[in-house]
Amino acid sequence: MANKIEVRDFSFFYDDFQALHGLNVPIKQHQITALIGPSGCGKSTFLRCLNRMNDTIKNTRAEGEVLLDGKNIYDLDVDVTELRQRVGMVFQRPNPFPQSIYDNVAFGPRVLGMDKNEPLDEIVRQSLMGSGMWDEVRHRLKDSALELNPGQQQRLCIARAIAVKPEVILMDEPCSALDPVATLHVEELMRQLASEYTIVVVTHNMQQAARASHWTGFFWLGRLVEFSETGTLFSSPQDGLTEAYITGRRG
């Protein structure tokens, strides 16, 4: 199975503090990769390195390589906005813009000028269908996105992310602000999206990783302790630390 993203000897620094230590992570194409670990272990930092969102934080520094289809995204000739179109992101708290549902989904295609090639209405419709909410909102596209419930808002954010036709979707604890029903909705959606997109999800919730992902990486203090197929990692972890964490004895 092809690696969509290949992370090699990757380290990351906030000023003098080293947050990530020489990581090597393979992200498989069209699979869901879950990253688990205690708070502050660097999994969110790592996720934000994959589309260079950490560039917006001052005094940070990256070492090593993140190869997207074989090309290092930290090379000087990489256009960051193009990278972020290819590698989309869904955040922890549902964060639709204070605009209409339609304008939220249309935002990305508009700023990227995609509406020149394809009618905007069609992009919006397909994206909302992709996030499984077209039937819920088709009659209220002009309503404010803030009137939706949190679960719908998060699925709208997913629709907004897939509207720019990314190849990879990064999800930073996408369900931590949602109730259990909405969480199952989003997990179901992730599984559907995996046929078309490569998904990397950071989660605190180990059941979620076990339920929804194909591959799981366990982070501890900025290091990748263990990485394997989800079934293997949860049933027969190789490392004592992993075992302690997933059985709830450490963390």
Add this chain to the structure above:
Amino acid sequence: MTAPRRQLGIKLPTFLPRGWQEFVIERIIWLAGISTILIVALIFFFLIREGLPTFLDIPLRELFGSRWYPTEGHYGLMPLIVGSLVVTVGAVLIAVPLGLLTAIYLGEIAPQWQREILKPLIEILAGIPSIVLGFLGWVTLAPIIQQLGSPTGLTAFTGSLLLAYMALPTVISISEDALYAVPKEYRDSALALGATQWQTTIRVVLPAARSGLVIAVMLGIGRAIGETMAVLLVTGNAANIPEFGVGMFFEPIRTMTATIAAEMGEVAQGTLHYNVLFGIGIVLFMMTFALNSLASRFVGSQTARRRKGQL
């Protein structure tokens, strides 16, 4: 060993029963609150009492006529109203774009060290007494404008430029606060969709901050329209109505505020002229009042509409 229990709160005299303490404190706070309302009401009453004869004794056609010769009994306010409007509109046209762009630069683009230099400087600009800016306009700005072709250099534009710089600190700092209040999540998600910094600012941050920006502009206008000393010095004090067009910014004019300030000292109390000066005050008050209620209605409806997401 047990630590002594800490006494929290303010200690009040113990000779009053607790119910009385409550009562006294409540009254003091009530007094503080009510005094503002009372003073506003008093000002309003006084203004009406002194200014009302203007509107009773002078026919409206005469009052809104174009001749302001108080010594000859002509009390046409139009030149003064137009003068104030021209200066204010000019100031707003300069201050609003400049202020908004500065705020965007400070809030979204400037590196930390530049922000730390610029922000105190802007506060200093706010602290310069208006008469000092007036001096500056008189000594340096007017000669420059004179060389550009105006006979004296004392024009509406000279006043607008000074007023713009007086309004700028207000516009900048309130707009910057409004931009700062926009959640970081909005910026992050825009950037994560492949938007550039500038697209993020224009399409997400500014619309989200819109109601705050409107307040900034309105307060800036309020600052400009009520200003007296600087415009008295540099606008030429000619109570005539300039011909409508771009050229009117480069004519000498006279504002309502400058008229009151200049003539109040020389007028005999109780005469019609004295009453008319207060009448001008009423007109000015009406204008700023209308401006403020317009602003609050606009802001109110903006917030309501934003809740519905129809920005």
